[in-house]
Amino acid sequence: MSAATVSEPFLLSSYPESSAYKKRRATPLYVSLPSGSDADPFVTIAVQGDGVHILDTSTLHPAASHTLGPSTSFSCPPATRTSPAKGGVRTCTTYAILESGPDMQPEGKGKTVLAWEESLAGGMSTSTESDKKKRVAVAPHPVAHIHAPDYLPSHVVLVSATGEVSVADAELEVQRTCTPQNNQPSTLVKHFLFPAASCSFLPSYTTSSYRAVSVSFLRSGDVLRVSVVGVAEENVTYLGECVVPTEETEILDLSCSDAGFISILVPSGSWIALSLTTSPSSSLTVSEAAEPLRLQGLTFINAARASEVSLAALTSSHVLLSAVTTGSVPEIVLLLWDLRYGVLLAQQTISVPSTLPRPKKQGAMLRLVASSTTRSTSSAFSKASAVNLNIILVLLPSPDRDHQQAETGNAARSTVLVVPLTVPVIATIAAAMGKANAGARWVSMKSGRGQAQPARCAPEMSTAARKALAEMKTAVDGSANGSTIRAETVFFEYVQQQGKGKGAAQGEEQSTPLEYPFVQGVLELVLHAPANTQGSSAHGKTQSAGAYSAKILRHLLESRTVSSSMVEGGVLPALAARNDWDAVALAMRTVSDLPEADVMALLTQVVAAHHRTSVSDENAMDVDSAPASASTPTLPMFLAQCVVYPYTPALQRTALHKHLADAADLTVILEVLDKWIVQHTEGDALLSATPPVTEASEPPPLDKVLAFVQTLLDASFLALLAHTPAHRLLRTLAGHIQPALARASELELLCGPLEPFARAAAAKAKAQAEAKDGGAKANDSGKDWRRKRKMAHEQAGMAVGLYQVEELVL
Known part of the structure; x- marks a missing residue:
């Protein structure tokens, strides 16, 4: 079960490049997201020579459009603040900074603030229609960023290219301006605005006086x-500044979260992780948070295509990176990193659109846009272990490219994509464990001067483990047919020695956990997928094609020392490629981090085998029909394992939608699920206690079955509706579930009166199980005097005893 994922991006909108603005070499468009506490699904896009469009990501339709004419251009991303519905229709106020246009004076270039109000009903308005609601003002300085967050409901924050921060009221009159404290000329590299309550790098007594914090x-x-500035209504206060400890003079991009986690990306590919904190003396300090990463395989590294990379800070120390890969067929890759531990949590790749020109000298422009709502401190957010986000990826033609060169293919267009993410709320070691090699493709093992450096976060093996692993590798490489007999002998001798070493003092053997790098090295030797049989040497080919040990693998799985990320491509795909379905079933019971996509991919294979078996049964006289593999499990058997395996519903829906798109396959699965629901609900089955699943023929627990049915219908209901044979099954399924739900609602009234008896029965069953397992003392039947006294107090408190009856007469 994975906690982080990057889903496949989907298209929100695209715009042709304006011929009038090619000569001006201006950025084709700007994109912004709401920066308030409400997760509004709106995206604001300012298109040069056109106007401002507000799109709804939930419906993929325009919510509002405001045309400003072909002579209008913008100098920075716009800002939009939505307001509650009035009369059933929501309204919004949009703010834009004009670089040129009919509503500005020549001296107002880059300073003119244009604001207007419009409804989010999906219509299109012109500048003439909204003249009555339009407001125009000139800022005291050129504006590089404008913010209109919900936590400043009647004010706007303006930031200049030299670091000046101003606050304007609803009429766009500037109330207060804060300038940088140093006397040297400054240039703004990056700016962020956070809700003050979410800024954990500042003490609470400081943030309590402000609504927002400018970084x-x-x-x-x-x-x-x-430089950090506190922003309140009609007040801007300088909170402090400090030097960032880096010697890099050229920065490609920079990210910062409200937790104070900073990441800096430089042209050499080095990715620096820093932390902004407040010292005991209330001064700001920036220190190194983790060892820097050195990226590879991306076009922006040591090349002229510096604009083909972008960063977006998410939660805690999680950062999303978007770049273009090197190679004969470049792709756009989205990498979700936890920089505190230097591990890659998830990734996604998409093709480069044919409408995106990428000249060799400049390349294209990639921009990631994230809202500060991703770092909200609401109670619902803080209680969740992961959060679902929508990040905007903007693909832009470079305005500095040579337009005289003939552009083959389609005309250049700017593309706006939505990237759905699932990100952990906080960075934990548990989420990073087993991910050390996930980003090996993107991390260079050489330092800046070219010498090799040790692997990051790689634990050391003991001398005995290293010796055993070397002997196993020699045995496998020296075998003519990839035999693992000698390697198995070495492995189990090492395991036996480890057990004796730990249990010698007590005179018995004990099960000692194996070292993580040793287990990973063993899996690399004995679990090579047949698809990866190409090698540079004869020995490499032999090893990859024949080296497989079911005995070693079963021991590792039974000892629960295997993680899915230990094997390149995942444990389940490697086992399925070996057609070892017994090991697959064992992995489903013992490996706790199997990705939902891998599980559903195997379910697709089992469904396909089920279809082949059905065809073979119908055409039994056809001797040429190819039966399914004898080792492939039956559909009910494997589906039961999928139902009881822990999963994240959002990731499961994505996996179902990707791997089980055929409604015929879904119908077969629903038939099995429906039979299980009938077995659980027919007669008095709901009144009986749910026994543990001990045999493969027994159905999974009812709550697991219903949860899986809900997830499947959420992911594929439209596909089932379009499949006529599934209609009868859906009606039958509803006919079985609805009466059971009504009966369960009636039985729920008994939960309160029967709860004391259920606790007593559970305690008795637990005591019997402990006594049966031999965990209790023989002379006391598993209950010492302390446990007896505790149980007596509990029973007295619950008023549960032998033949004890209470009666209440009204």
């Missing part, structure tokens, strides 16, 4: 500084 990264010569 600006400023360059003064070769020195990079971070």
Whole structure:
């Protein structure tokens, strides 16, 4: 079960490149997201020479469009603040900074703030229609960023290219301006605005006086500084600044979260992780948070295509990176990293659109846009272990490219994509465990000067483990046919020695956990998927094609020392490629981090085998029909394992939608699920206690079955509706579930009166199980005097005893 995922992006909108603005070499469009506490599904897009469009990501339709004419251009991303519905229709106020246009004076270039109000009913308005609601003002300085967050409901924050932060009221009149404290000229590198309550790098007594916190990264010569400003209504206060400890003079991109986690990406591919905190003396400090990463395999590294990369800070120390891969067929890759532990949690790749020109000198432009709502401190957010986010990926033609060169293919267009993510709320070691090699493709093992460096986060093996692993590798490489007999002998001798070493003092053998790098090395030797049989040497080919040990694998699985990420491509795909379905079933019971996509991919194979078996049964006289593999499990058997295996519903829906798109396959699965529901609900089955599943023929627990049915219908209901043979099954399924739900609602009234008896029965069953397992003392039947006294107090408190009856007469 995986906690982080990057789903496949989907298209929100695309816009042709304006011929009038090619000559101006201006960015084709700007995109922004709401920066308030409500997760509004709106995206605001300012298109040069056109206007401002507000799109709804939940419906993929325009919510509002405001045309400003072909002579209008923008200097930075717009800002939109939505308001509650009035009369059933929501309204919004949009703010834009004009670079040119009919509503501005020549001296107002880059300073003119244009604001207007419109409804989110999906219509299109022109500048003439909204003249009555339009407001125009000139800021005291050129504006590089504008923010209109919900936590500042009647004010707007304006940030200049030199680091000045201003607050304007609803009429766009500037109330207060805060300038950088140093006397040297500064250039704004990156700016962020967070809700003050979510900024954990500042003490609570400081943030309580403000609504928002402005974080600006400023360059003064070769020195990079971070400046923090508190923003309240009609008040801007300087909170402090400090120097960022980096010697890099050129920065490609920079990210910062409200937890104070900073990441800096430089042209050499180095990715620096820093932490912004407040010292005991209330001064700001920036220190190294983790060892820097050195990326590889991406076009922006040591090349002219510096614009083909973008960063977006998410939760805690999680950062999303978007870049273009090197190679003969470049792709756009989205990498979700936990930089605190230096591990890759999830990734996704998409093809480069044919409408995106990528000249060799400049390349294209990639921009990731994330809202501050991803780092909300609401109670619902803080209680969740993971959060679902929508990040915007913008693909832009470079405005600096040579337009005189003939562009083959389609005309250049700007594309706006939505990237659904699932991200853990906080960075934990548990989520990072087993992910050390997940990002090996993207991390270079050489330092800046070219020498090799040790692997990051790689635990050391003991001398005995290293010796055993070397002997196993020699045995496998020296075998002519990839035999693992000698390797198995070495492995089990090592395991036996480890057990004796730990249990010698007590005179008995004990089960000692094997070292993580040793287990990973063993799996690399004995679990090579047949698809990866190409090698550079004869020995490599022999090993990859024949090296497989079911005995070693079964021991590792039974000892619960295997993680899915230990095997390249995952444990389940490697086992399925070996057609070892017994090991697959064992892995489903003992491996706790199997990705939902791998499980559903195997379910697809089992369904296909089920179809082949059905065809073979119908055409039994056809001697040429190819029966399914004898080792492939039956559909009910494997589906039961899928139902009881822990999963995340959002990831399960994505996996179902990807691997089980055929409604005929879904119908077969629903038939099995329906039979299980009938077995659980017919007669008095609901009144009987749910026994543990001991045999493969027994159905899974009812709650697991219903949860799986709900997830499957959520992912594929439309596909089932379009499949006529599934209609009867859906009606039958509803006919079985609805009466059971009504009966369960009636039985739920008995939960309160029967709860004391259920507790007493559970305690008795637990005591019997402990006594049966030999965990209790023989002379006391598993209950010492302390346990007896505790149980007596509990029974007295619950008023549950032998033949004890209470009666209440009204």
